[in-house]
Amino acid sequence: MRVGYYPGCTLNSTAEEYNISAKKVCASLGIELVEAADWTCCGASAAHADSHVMAVALPLKNMIAYQKMGLDTLVLPCAACYSRFKIAAYLYPNYKKEMEEIFGEKYEQVLEIKSFLNFLTQEEILKTIRVKVKKPLIHLRAVAYYGCLITRPPRITGEEQYEYPTFMEELIRELGAEPLDWSYKTECCGMNFLLSVPELVIKLCGDILQNAKDVGANVIAVACPLCHANLDARQREIEKKYKVNLDLPILYFTQLIGLAMGMTPEELGLKKHLVPLRDI
Numbered sequence: 001m002r003v004g005y006y007p008g009c010t011l012n013s014t015a016e017e018y019n020i021s022a023k024k025v026c027a028s029l030g031i032e033l034v035e036a037a038d039w040t041c042c043g044a045s046a047a048h049a050d051s052h053v054m055a056v057a058l059p060l061k062n063m064i065a066y067q068k069m070g071l072d073t074l075v076l077p078c079a080a081c082y083s084r085f086k087i088a089a090y091l092y093p094n095y096k097k098e099m100e101e102i103f104g105e106k107y108e109q110v111l112e113i114k115s116f117l118n119f120l121t122q123e124e125i126l127k128t129i130r131v132k133v134k135k136p137l138i139h140l141r142a143v144a145y146y147g148c149l150i151t152r153p154p155r156i157t158g159e160e161q162y163e164y165p166t167f168m169e170e171l172i173r174e175l176g177a178e179p180l181d182w183s184y185k186t187e188c189c190g191m192n193f194l195l196s197v198p199e200l201v202i203k204l205c206g207d208i209l210q211n212a213k214d215v216g217a218n219v220i221a222v223a224c225p226l227c228h229a230n231l232d233a234r235q236r237e238i239e240k241k242y243k244v245n246l247d248l249p250i251l252y253f254t255q256l257i258g259l260a261m262g263m264t265p266e267e268l269g270l271k272k273h274l275v276p277l278r279d280i
Helices: 016-029 052-068 079-103 116-120 123-132 167-174 198-214 225-233 235-242 253-260
Strands: 002-005 032-034 073-076 112-115 141-145 219-222 250-252
Touching: 016 032, 016 123, 016 250, 016 253, 052 079, 073 079, 073 116, 079 112, 079 225, 112 116, 116 123, 116 167, 116 253, 123 167, 123 253, 141 167, 141 198, 167 253, 198 225, 198 235, 219 225, 219 253, 225 235, 225 250, 250 253
Parallel strands: 002 032, 002 073, 073 112, 141 219, 219 250
Antiparallel strands: none
């Protein structure tokens, strides 16, 4: 299977381990991830606050590049990138004239844009993952944290279970771990307020982490590099402020797949995390 792969800026910097684990897992599954040589930033977080035209044009530039490669599916591991691409595709008909003037060519709207999580939890791929599991994660009690962008807004994403999705839990179960029910799976971690209202971010992340702890989780599975950075890096600050003990490892779902397939923590970049897996 051959699909387009847009890593985005964070997977080439702060979320390098997400990129590494995604590529290793897909190679093991026989999936070829094809990356455009000249991809550019999608403008997530900033562009849409400044210009609606720019917010559509930046993702569209990349979509045209992948379209030219003859691909019909484009997968995006970053939830923010995924959101901007889906919104650009949704709004393209409204900005078609402006986009054709900017790029001097048409976008044929042939690409199926999928989050990496949605892509790897398709039934046929889940079946392949099931066969590849060598070391079931029987000691993990995991909560699936989707964040706010993978399933919403539903008119853009097309998700039917946008408030209470369950497809990551199905994956966790296939890996041999125990998926736990909890209340914060689609709550926002507040990443966009990190600099402007940091105390709000501490509150939001603290609520998410505490609820995961309360239901008995010993790991949180994530599919967004921004959520990972927030939940992993803020734990000591949250523990100090609220006088709690969290110590919850935050793992990308691709790292969980890799571990279940028998890959080592070193191969999957687990040493980059601030909260380690330790004895688990």
